[in-house]
Amino acid sequence: MAKFTVYVLRSRKNGYRYVGQTDNMGRRLAEHNGGMTKSILFQIPFVIEYTEEYNSRIDAIRREKFLKSGKGREWLEKNVDKK
Numbered sequence: 001m002a003k004f005t006v007y008v009l010r011s012r013k014n015g016y017r018y019v020g021q022t023d024n025m026g027r028r029l030a031e032h033n034g035g036m037t038k039s040i041l042f043q044i045p046f047v048i049e050y051t052e053e054y055n056s057r058i059d060a061i062r063r064e065k066f067l068k069s070g071k072g073r074e075w076l077e078k079n080v081d082k083k
Helices: 025-033 038-043 057-068 070-079
Strands: 004-011 017-022 046-054
Touching (some): 017 057, 057 070
């Protein structure tokens, strides 16, 4: 069964945080750092700051949407940024 990862990346350049989901974390990080995500090209390089795994893409998408919301950003600041 495929695992789906919700991830939080942090830009080494300026601290920008990016939230996404994928079924292949290694490939996705390489895509981000290789400039294949045009909207954040000027933010590279990125490092993985946080991940969570889910058994379904639907659950991963729900969590990704939450983490991009106001409450989700608050949760990240409280639980991830302090590490």
